[in-house]
Amino acid sequence: MKLPSPADVRAEFDRRFAVDPESATNYLYQLGADCGYIKQEAIARNVCWESPSPWGSLEITINCSKPEKDPRAIAAAVQEGTPLEESTGEPQCDLCWENEMWPGSPGHPAKPGLRIAAIMLGGERWGLQFSPYGYFPEHCIALAAQHRPMVIDGAAIGRLLDFVDLFPFYFIGSNADLPIVGGSILSHDHFQGGRHQFPLMSAPLRQRIKMRPFLTVEAGIVEWPASTLRLESPDRHALQQAAEHILETWHNFSFPQAGVVAFDEGAHHNTLNPIVTKDARTGVYTLHLVLRNNRTDAAHPWGIFHPTANLHHIKKENIGLIEIMGRAILPGRLAKELPAVQETLLDAAASGAAPEELQAQLEANTLTTAHAPWATAIYQRRFTPGFRRAEILSLPKAPTTTGPSAEPTILLPWMQDEVGTVFAQVLACTGVFKNDDAGRAGWAAFLAAIDAQPIPGKDAQ
Numbered sequence: 001m002k003l004p005s006p007a008d009v010r011a012e013f014d015r016r017f018a019v020d021p022e023s024a025t026n027y028l029y030q031l032g033a034d035c036g037y038i039k040q041e042a043i044a045r046n047v048c049w050e051s052p053s054p055w056g057s058l059e060i061t062i063n064c065s066k067p068e069k070d071p072r073a074i075a076a077a078v079q080e081g082t083p084l085e086e087s088t089g090e091p092q093c094d095l096c097w098e099n100e101m102w103p104g105s106p107g108h109p110a111k112p113g114l115r116i117a118a119i120m121l122g123g124e125r126w127g128l129q130f131s132p133y134g135y136f137p138e139h140c141i142a143l144a145a146q147h148r149p150m151v152i153d154g155a156a157i158g159r160l161l162d163f164v165d166l167f168p169f170y171f172i173g174s175n176a177d178l179p180i181v182g183g184s185i186l187s188h189d190h191f192q193g194g195r196h197q198f199p200l201m202s203a204p205l206r207q208r209i210k211m212r213p214f215l216t217v218e219a220g221i222v223e224w225p226a227s228t229l230r231l232e233s234p235d236r237h238a239l240q241q242a243a244e245h246i247l248e249t250w251h252n253f254s255f256p257q258a259g260v261v262a263f264d265e266g267a268h269h270n271t272l273n274p275i276v277t278k279d280a281r282t283g284v285y286t287l288h289l290v291l292r293n294n295r296t297d298a299a300h301p302w303g304i305f306h307p308t309a310n311l312h313h314i315k316k317e318n319i320g321l322i323e324i325m326g327r328a329i330l331p332g333r334l335a336k337e338l339p340a341v342q343e344t345l346l347d348a349a350a351s352g353a354a355p356e357e358l359q360a361q362l363e364a365n366t367l368t369t370a371h372a373p374w375a376t377a378i379y380q381r382r383f384t385p386g387f388r389r390a391e392i393l394s395l396p397k398a399p400t401t402t403g404p405s406a407e408p409t410i411l412l413p414w415m416q417d418e419v420g421t422v423f424a425q426v427l428a429c430t431g432v433f434k435n436d437d438a439g440r441a442g443w444a445a446f447l448a449a450i451d452a453q454p455i456p457g458k459d460a461q
């Protein structure tokens with residue numbers, strides 16, 4: 001199909017936006033889907049399920065949609081005669097506006113279907129585009145027009161609030177602006193949004209709090225493995241002030257008993273993930289602030305608040321914005337490895353193998369070796385003699401988690417739950433204030449630092 005020029009797309013987006021913002025985003029999304037820029041078939045191959053956890057149901061996805069490998073093939077797909085009217089030079093990164101209409105180069109493949117709408121956030125011109133490999137419905141990216149590093153500050157909070165004023169049917173949030181706890185692109189200021197209710201957003205409050213300087217803002221600590229505050233108010237100005245106050249206090253806050261140190265050796269370590277939604281009906285804004293710290297030490301070279309080494313067989317990468325909200329994005333290799341682990345476990349159970357035999361078998365197979373200690377522990381817990389037969393007989397025969405793929409990944413419910421348990425442990429690793437004595441003392445100290453008091457009584461939201 002012949003795509004309209006970037007200028008025409010922006011004009012059409014603006015025309016629709018003036019009448020109905022949702023029709024504008026629908027237009028941009030449909031354009032991307034129709035021309036193949038949004039890889040709907042690849043996205044459908046992703047494996048997804050929900051798993052229970054102490055913090056409610058978590059969402060698990062195995063990301064099987066991989067970007068194309070050959071930049072030349074992508075460059076060749078640029079339509080003949082497409083004018084390079086808006087390309088002003090080689091993009092400096094994957095998020096630069098210059099990617100639109102870029103003809104392709106070894107470092108930066110062309111993205112012929114990319115179209116970027118222009119929006120205003122915080123008085124600046126920003127772009128809005130959809131992700132070609134969305135992790136959830138209408139996964140969009142707002143990007144600064146200028147190639148500049150991500151910074152979580154008061155201005156960023158203001159831009160997020162602007163975004164939900166423009167598009168109240170989307171959430172919007174930001175990755176953290178420090179390595180280890182941040183996303184994969186720190187060099188270009190951007191947000192991620194879309195049409196999805198994440199588990200974090202449905203979690204109840206553990207403790208309501210009253211912030212003395214901001215009495216019009218309802219606030220509380222969320223019952224969530226990552227250390228999270230929720231603020232709610234129809235008063236946008238008060239909400240932003242409260243958020244800035246929390247952010248500034250957190251930047252300088254240390255609580256060594258819990259491992260939280262704001263500064264060492266000239267580097268600062270505290271930042272947060274801000275996430276904003278707006279109820280279009282009531283006008284109430286909800287702001288989640290997830291406290292993050294990226295310090296490492298000799299015992300935790302990956303990060304003190306990073307998944308521990310025993311969990312790396314499932315998840316090793318940074319825990320970014322999407323995952324911190326309870327949606328796991330697990331590496332594609334697991335689509336082959338986990339069914340192999342499951343099959344080995346079932347075979348061992350059927351033959352009554354000893355745990356040591358099973359472990360040796362798992363270690364001998366390149367697909368299962370990384371999972372051997374974990375799978376052996378599952379075997380000992382779930383497939384004990386006497387329990388074994390009933391367990392196997394109760395297994396459903398049909399695949400339970402398949403996308404419309406040629407090679408469905410068949411994971412049985414108990415296996416899904418085991419993976420979900422690992423993800424819950426991954427999330428717990430990110431919590432700066434754990435659910436233990438040091439963590440509770442840390443929360444108390446931080447509440448005092450932001451001049452907030454617990455409101456007595458357990459909250460049921």
Ligand SMILES: [Zn+2]
Pocket residue numbers: 092093094095096097146147148187188
């Ligand atoms: Zn850039």
